[in-house]
Structures are given as structure tokens and as C-alpha cells.
Amino acid sequence: MPRNAPLPVDPIAEAKRQWIAHGWEDSAGGMTLVTSVMRAHQLLLARIDATLKPFGLSFARYEMLRLLAFTRQGRMPMASAIARLQVHPTSVTNTVDRLVRDELAEREPHPVDGRAAMLVITDAGRDLVERATAALNTNVFESPGLDADETAEVVRLIARLRKGAGDFTDPRPQPEPL
Template sequence: MARRTPLQVDPIAEAKRQWAEHGWADAASGMSAVTSIMRAQQIMLGRVERTLKPFGLSFARYELLRLLAFTREGRMPMASAIARLQVHPTSVTNTVDRLVRDGLVLREPHPQDGRAALVSLTAAGREVVEAATDALNRDVFAEPGLTETDTVDLVRIVARLRRDAGDFEEPRPMPDPL
């Protein structure tokens, strides 16, 4: 996609001004925060998707491959993948179907639970996810477009929002050694 010419005015700042002008001043900051996060997500996802395109991967497919590559044996139950990726089971099933079709993962019966399935990374899948990770690290993650301080602050703020929304629990403190 061709790089667009930047707008002369920040449309989110203008929307915030309009919100206040139309009598919604109490919601204007929240609207601009939500809209800013959504626009930032579009920008980041665009960079990630452009980087993954040569590998034939979407971000969802990449995430599943990377999750499998992080496991000791390169496999996990579908239910575990669904829980860790925090997406609808149908989305994971569709992603697995595409990865199976492309020879990057296998769907295998669970050895202890006849109703469950395992997803296993193939050698081709491992090769693709490692190359894609190298590209993402180089082209996106090493320079996300923020300073290191801003990156740390942003992650901390968004993690607090996610935690407060019930996305995860703070780890309990470990007991002091005896």
C-alpha cells in the first residue's frame, strides 16, 4: 500500500473537540482514548501484516505457529491454544485448518482424551515461523515507532487496562523462603 500524505489536522483531536462542542465533554477524553488505541492497532497490524505477507501468514496464523514453537514438543491441545490466544474457538479451528492445508501444522488425536485434538508443528511450520519471527523482530518489534520509555509506559498502561477488564490476574506473590 502506498504511503498516504499525512493529514493537516489530527482527526481524533478534532473529534474530541466536536464531542465537547456537542455537549459530550464528559465522554470526550474516553472517546479519544478508545479511538486512538483502535487507530494505533490498525497502524501496528498493517506493519505486521506487510512483514508476514511474504511468508503467506496472517498475524493469527503466525501467533499460533509461534505459540507451538515455544512449547517443548511443538504441540499442544487445541483447547490450550484457544485459551492462550484468547480468541473464539471457531477462529482457532479455521486458523488450524489453513495451517494444516499449507502443511505447517498437523491435527492429531489426543493420546489421553478421545474427544480432544492436538495441534503439532511440522518441520516446514517451524522453518516458516522462525523466518517470520526474524523478519518481525527486524522490521517491526525492534523499532515499534516509540521510544523505549514510551514503549514501557504504553505496555504498563495497556496491561493495567487489560487486567482491570479481566484479561488476566496479577501473579500472586511467592511465599518468602523459610
């Protein structure tokens, strides 16, 4: 249930105090980091959900449409979508099923692999994702709650955390042209 007023005390700071009081000082910083990131995720997702609700989109459906709209021809193999979105294949399948049901995307046979499917954004899907992107840009992304330097620093730190967890590697340098 959403709150209308801020809490008088930061519950995460209180949790850290309790962690230390219970002898878990070595873990207190990590617990505070994890809990803070999770809470920030909840706050940002609430803003995103509120912005996407008038468009009848969840963030998962929005991401899939945006991914398809970014491609040159508005299509990509299902396996590529799964890899890029970094979610379980069942989640992608369910998201695509709903997009197809709402005529925002279509499935087509893969031109080479008869077992695979191509995902294709429809004109209605492209129109909807463009309008939803404009709303997200205005209501969330242009003012995420930090200034530009702070935003860049948080992104840099989280990228270090993600890379350290094996989420991605640095791209290999391209060979010099012959």
C-alpha cells in the first residue's frame, strides 16, 4: 500500500543500526547496500508502472516492444530477445503471448531455423511504444531523482557490481582494418 507521507526515520538506517547491535558489523554495509538497491528498485518501478498504466503496458511488455522497435526491420529471433532481456525464456514467451494477443507483435517462422520463431512489432505496437517512451522520458528518465553527475556515478558503480558478478564483460577491441 503506498504511503502519502515519508517515514520519520530511514528504516534501512535503522536496520543497519540493528545489524551492528546484533554483532553483524561485518555484514552491515552489504545488507544496507542490498536493501537500499532493492528499495530504490521498488520506488523506480512504481514510477514506471504508473507511467505505463495508461498505455496498458507492464515494464516487461514495454521492454519487448522497445527492443523490437530498435531493430532495423522491427523483427528479431525469439532467442535474441531472451538473451538481450536477460530473463527466463518462459517470461519472454508469456510477454510475447500477451503482445500477440493484443496485436502489438506477431510471431513469424524463422527464415532459416524451422524450430525458431521471429518476433515482429506491428504498426500498432510501434505507435504504442513510441508514445510510452515519450511518457517514460518525461515522467521518469529525465528526472530520476538524482542530478546528472550523481546519476552517472550510480550507473558506474552498479556497472562495476554487475561486471564483478559476471553479468557482462568488456567488449574485445576490434582488429585494425587491413
